[in-house]
Amino acid sequence: MSLTWEPRIVGFACRWCTYAGADLAGTSRLEYPAAIRLIRVPCSGRVNPSFVLRAFQRGADGVLVAGCHPGDCHYTSGNLFTRRRYSLVKRFLEYLGMEPERFRVEWISAAEGHRFAQVVREMTADLRRLGPNRKMREET
Amino acid sequence: MNERQAKLRSIAGSLLAEGRVSLFIGFGPGLEPSRPVPWFAKNADEAGKLVLDPFCGPGLARYLLDETAAGPAGIVARGCDGLGLERLVADKRVGRDQVYVVGVACRGAVDPDKARRLAGRPVFGAEVNGETVALTTAGGRLSFPRSDCLLDRCLACADPSPRTADTWLEEPLPGAQREFEGVEALEKLGPDDRYAFWARHLERCLRCHACRNACPACNCVACSLDNPEWLERTTGLADHFMFHFTRAYHVAGRCVACGECQRACPVGIPLMLLNEKFMKDIRDLFAVPDPHRPQEAEPLGHFSPDDPEGWREGDETL
Amino acid sequence: MKLMRAGALPRLLETLGRQAQVYAPATEDGLVLLRPWTGQAIATSYVNPVNSLKGLVYPQTEAVLEFTGGDENLSLREAPAPAPQVVFGGRPCDAAGLALIAQVLLEGTFVDELFRRRREATTVLTVACREPGPYCFCRAMGVSPADERGSDVMFYPADDGYLVEAVTARGEEALQAVAGLLAPAPDTGARDACRELRIPLAEKLTTDRLAARLEGFFEHPYWEQVARRCRSCGTCAYLCPTCYCTAIFDTSRGTRGRRLRGWDSCQFKDFLLMAGGHNPRPAKKQRVRNRFLHKLSYSPANHGAYGCVGCGRCVEKCPADLHMVAVLTDLGEVLP
Incomplete structure (x- = not known):
């Protein structure tokens, strides 16, 4: 571990909305912390809950799952399954002992570059306060 | 002396003699009277050794996966076995017409x-x-x-009798509402204490797969937990978290709360507290009054346009 | 023969712990387990810890080697040598189980280096039995409640402490390090009591000439019938102090990785699955039969002893009650 620890966030971003929103944040020259590593997925419904736990286990201090707003899914209903699924998984992770701030689900459209930057800023600030995640982590 | 047992023996004996079932699943004599074993009677003689008393503990439903392959099987079913069968039927792993259910009214099994x-x-x-x-x-x-x-699983039971049966050994008892007191108590702790609780329990996990192999909902032909891409064979605490997170999530909305996983666990991991957390949240978020009873629509197999965002609202306890 | 007062036990472990990692029985959520000892209360009223000695000498997973790099600059490194350890509180059956595993892994044409290293780094302080548990049947398998096989030091529970006796040179050495805690023993009563302890369940089982009687029993319909209740989990094998089957697998992260060896169980349906898809034991009948014939027939034929020490763990914990005592009882009726 380096002496100056910086939080690491793994973000699963739907390619139709959030990924484009992140692009917009970039082309709009918005500033947000470099803590997030985006993984582009076809739909937020693609994100298996095991991906989230695995990200935490292999070093993420926070995980973000983000996709189109309900009603706007490119595939009509993918994000509505996401909503149901992560309503449960979010609570379950916390039940296992994860701090609520470490895992977020957000709807961020292709037009919401500001929202994307704001979420990353908020998460990074929360994680700085919490420090590195040690829970459920793999031993290295 | 034991009228229920005599009646069961006679029903099972006739089913076998008439060829209506090729096998009858129940309990038989074990090492000692307090430990009857799962018993598979193939003829009237073996049906004559069936045991039915308050020591009949192990869940039976999952045996139907193997035992209905060769022809219809009979089974003595408590509420938990009945829900397990419903699960297998809903998952299209067992045909309902391949099972003859003798329903009983269970008052709980003694541990x-x-x-x-x-x-x-x-x-x-x-x-x-x-x-x-x-x-x-x-x-x-x-x-x-x-x-x-009583066995832990019986103390929390809300289903003394199966919901349907082909014949009843006795008057069925009505079902009740399941409570989630254990989950609620754990929710009241802070994140670090909750983590310490689970780390302590999961650290003991042997990865023997007794929980998975006991479960009527874990009926997949191939299990992702056997696939090293999803779960490596290493046995550190992180691996145990992945195992139990995945197992609990895969039965979320499908678990019938028979509690057989926890009964089977050789190292005393309170597995039902994992399954029940999903049940409780499914009940509260998606207005499913009895989430452990197989539904018309699986709670995680469909959605409603006005579902709540469970990560934002309504979770005051966490 | 020496006498040690019960109150001196923490001092003994503390002294031995200066040179080695100490394990001792601890109570956790109502279970007694062998755990790293850091001064916590030492459990005394237990039949057998849930985890046997096996796991400490033959871990559930251990590194065979470590590797870094890729195709071009691959470097391999042998797994680091195990640190010395002292295990207090295992039972004679478990220690005899270690001796059985040692017979298989150290005394054949192939010597298992991983096991040898850890076995030699381990000092086994065994506590003999004064009371049989409900599922103990050691005597039926040729093991006694005061069995010395596999142990370095025997602790025989006495009224106010332990009668202590070194069995091996390593045990002598350990006792010399704690000589100040030991007094001359007045008599050998505590040891004799353990040696003479009756094991009621064992008396109900017949294991005479079992190997001979099992000949020709391979295709008996008994196996199919008894296997029906098996759930093909690994509870029996993973709790068993003598089961030693393992599999080899690799795990890697980026350019670093390890080759590991980990327990496997012949009851898992994929245990013998070949790369080409063939499974020599696809049915429960075949797998269950293998478990019991291995312990009751093949092991005596190959190693001169039953592959079971009668610890009773499978009896207590098998979720379907398909265990050694059930099978031995059935065989008593089914066999000629």
């Missing part, structure tokens, strides 16, 4: 280890009478509170 500990000696018989359990020992009959004697 042989708890009974021996309480009595301090071998226990030969038990009788569940309302809130007390009478244990028969060489030194006479001893009475204990029901809550000290």
